Amino acid sequence: MDIKEFVKKSYIRPWDIVIIVFLILSSFLPLAVFSMQNTAQDDATKQAVLKVDGEVIKVFDLKEGGPTYTYKYEDSDGDYNLIEVSGDKIRMVESNCGDQICVQRGWISKAGETPIACLPHNLFITVEASDGSEDGSLIY
Template sequence: MTNYDRILIAVVVVLSLAGMYLSKNSIESGDSKYVYIEVDGKPYKEIVFDESTEITTVIDSKYGHNELMIKDGKVKMIDADCKDQICVKESAISEVGEINVCLPNRTLVEIKSADLESEIDYISH
């Protein structure tokens, strides 16, 4: 392996790391986040929020009852009438792409970004 090969490898690694850093920061810096709520695969409600938003919303459907709290830039399922309570025990979500699901009540809560034109499904850390 020559010195030019080593230089080429170093440049490729640096450019790859810079690209991952910039794409991660552009996603996290989006100020316009919203909570997307879906019941039984159909859109139910969208709530725009930031660090200062404090809202409690109730999700009632024929499948069950859920209560969602948005506070300090985090979204937490605080009550549900399902048997296992996994959605309530789950920690609060705050980053774009994170979800909380209540399977018995067919309720999905996801944080999305209004700033992104195309949604990114997953970013590896």
């Protein structure tokens, strides 16, 4: 049995084939839309914000392929934190707090990622994106 006989004996009509092909092709539409959105998010600039007691102390620009440098935050009590920025990521290298959880946290680089927190010094480092892509943000 060839294809013409199969089509004649079945309940499939020519427009049914057109509709099926259209539905198959349109099923790939979300893939195209989301891939375009991801390329737009890659263009967003990221910044790491250092806050102590809720007050912004310093803002670090995070750029892929950017420089590597360290910043030492020291308060009047003698507490200090040594922060390292390497391209598009940031981490706490050294601290004189007792538990060292902030040092063990490691690198962060994505907006909305769990921040680096040094609770004994009340210090937080968060990564924020210029396009508002972090969790809980709204763009009107």
